[in-house]
Amino acid sequence: MNTGYLSKYINRYKKQFSIGLTFLILETMGDLIQPTIMSRIIDNGVRQGDMNYVLKLGGLMLLVTALGAACAVVRNIVSSKVSQSFGADLREDLYIKIQGFSFDNIDEFQDASLITRLTNDVNQIQNFSHGMMRVFVKAPVLGLGAIVMAFLLNPKMSLILLGVVPVVGIVIAINLKISYPIFTRIQKALDKVNGVMREYLAGIRVVKAFNRFNYERERFRTVNRDLKDITLKGMRIVAVFNPLVALAVNIGIVLVLWIGGLRVNVGNMEVGKIMAFINYMTQVLFGLMIMTRVLNMLIRAKASAERIGEVFEAENSILPMDNPISINNGKGRLEFENVYFKYHSSGKYVLEDIDFSANPGETVAIIGSTGSGKSTLINLIPRFYDVIKGKIKIDDIDVRDISLDELREKIAIVPQKALLFTGSIKDNIKWGNEKATDEEVEKVAKIAQAHDFVKSFNEGYDIYLGQGGVNLSGGQKQRISIARALIKKPAILILDDSTSAVDLITERNIRKGLKEYLKDTTTILIAQRITSVMDADKILVMDKGKIVGMGAHEELMKACEVYQDIYHSQIGKGALDLDA
Structure with a gap:
């Protein structure tokens, strides 16, 4: 995979990236603590009529929420700065690489494809890096954290979660295998759309002079339809797999409500813990849904990263000399x-x-x-x-x-x-x-x-x-x-x-x-x-x-x-x- 060039940017921004992830994890920890606090308010405060306990833990929930919001603000500022700087650096380095290309190299890649790689492909990777510091890392941390908190809350009930996660993992793996080649084809279809548009705009006077609008319209309609068809194919896969993930998790929530309700009736479980458990199941659902979205974006970013890597790996057919000879005083023979x-x-x-x-x-x-x-x-x-x-x-x-x-x-x-x-x-x-x-x-x-x-x-x-x-x-x-x-x-x-x-x-x-x-x-x-x-x-x-x-x-x-x-x-x- 032609993505080794990305290590340069990872090393350049790893400190800022780590800062963003630190605040993201702190924010996630706050989200994970709140259902447990809520269960204690219900089981120990509301159930026993202890308003001081309710107010005390309620204030703690507000404090955790405020700290989480502050962490989110810092994380958003850092993630925006890092992703935009990374995108700008990658785009500039790619532009410089293309500037050094010989005509042979440019002929090989084609103008329209190079434009797509400089714009759309860089944007795909930039958006993925931005998402990494916003929700993409938060999703697995929140999902795994919710499973751990649920296990600490009630080990037996957490077995439901352990049954749901492998099923979702299989669904995501199938999605990944099917989607990758399709999103690669989407980028190539976009190349063709850019190529037709570029050629039309460059020759617009000739098109008008020969009144060839219908021909050009048909050319664009063909490549545009191809792009639409392959994009729809990719979206259909997303449309099928996302509900499958949601279905698996919602079945888990139904099982929690059913089994939890039975245990509450016989006095083996408290209502507050059931509510906390449902919250953790919801967090797991959120985490898995985001993970599915992450993997879809990862597929597109991976395809774009490989296309950009092809440009960086291309050897310039015009090689400079290590010790060139000067012609400063030459006459021009x-x-x-x-x-x-x-x-x-x-x-x-x-x-x-x-x-x-x-x-x-x-x-x-x-x-x-x-x-x-x-x-x-x-x-x-x-x-x-x-x-x-x-x-x-x-x-x-x-x-x-x-x-x-x-x-x-x-x-x-x-x-x-x-x-x-x-x-x-x-x-x-x-x-x-x-x-x-x-x-x-x-x-x-x-x-x-x-x-x-x-x-x-x-x-x-x-x-x-x-x-x-x-x-x-x-x-x-x-x-x-x-x-x-x-x-x-x-x-x-x-x-x-x-x-x-x-x-x-x-x-x-x-x-x-x-x-x-x-x-x-x-x-x-x-x-x-x-x-x-x-x-x-x-x-x-x-x-x-x-x-x-x-x-x-x-x-x-x-x-x-x-x-x-x-x-x-x-x-x-x-x-x-x-x-x-």
Whole structure:
């Protein structure tokens, strides 16, 4: 069971947990004493008409009740603090673990499942820990204590209790065995609901554009119905077993009343002890009912703990070096040496024998059909994935020998899908360098051809962007993303089809600004439009994961058939030839 990680938090909070349990036990002891005090009031005070005795023990009952209430207040304060702190620590550690994951790890778990584990699964364990210090520990203590007190009160009558408890234990054991796999399936069903919701919200514009509401509604209805069905199955089990526990205990209470009544009639037992015995039976019933609820929650918490444990136990496929080599003074020369790569979920290489170099100040463009491996290739440079065979070097040092922080500090990426964060435009640009001045922000925005449209807003660079930059167009988001990369002043700049949403004139101005601003930067440019790559110092033509052509535009027009096909298909269809 993948729950060993919990010992870290148990050790961290065991003192506070022990304090909470101490006050819980004191509160429970007060509950256990009261039926005995009450029996003495009835048998020794009320029966004999001794009001002083009644008042004396009545005052004692009030004192015990007050002390129990005080213990309950302290216990509630401690339990709330410990459970919330534990939940926050667990959630943060899990988030940090996920942050360190490679793309392979994220692909393995899936985004929606990781979100469920960070939220619902952590909440299940947090709620269980909270309940442990409130009623979960109190239930067995109260139940066992009631049995002990009943035995001290009347050993023969307590045999009824000893007969009821094993029956209830068998019922609970069967419940545990049946329920566990069902509650595990509930969490997986919740993963699917989160996955559909996440995909819908991410693609809501496409859904609206194609009017696919019925399709999406049916998708959600299917996973939602699956979640409902499996949850109902779990609840039906709870609905069957809880009454069985109550039935067994209530039969015990009926036996106590029947046998106790007979003994009172013959003068072998006092009425007060019968009432105390019934109270203890009720406490046993309460304890067993809570224990059943505890075990149901334990099953869910156990399933959640194992799912979280899977994340903690997952080995990051991107392993840092113990003694990394520094590239602080490096120039940014990039070299691929016979690189092969395949995804873990695929047995086929998606990149084969990739071999090329890019020097500082040089622009290397990559072009090819969709699925040819262009984006996969650039994902290997910052080690989002690791090569299977071959080497990728920066300044003659294998990227696997460089610390991840230092490696990624040298690289700036403008992704194919521009992603902005909630906050101002200035905040988004300063993601590349949080210490940048306003002047630097404006400078890179001008190079990225973003300054003019930003200044058209009343708030300028302080305009607030919604999640994902929803109040900007695709081209505007791409230009902000380019500015964010430029302000980092990287040694290597990767542009993954990052001007696909801007017009050709704006793209030409951006390329001109990049060439002037990043004279010593190694630039890797991926593009679909051939006009975007024609001016590059070197062009790589990719097809089915291999480099099928390499050279300048003129060379490839003479020697590379794939490049010629791309050129003629685009230029021949009326695209602007910027060389004309």
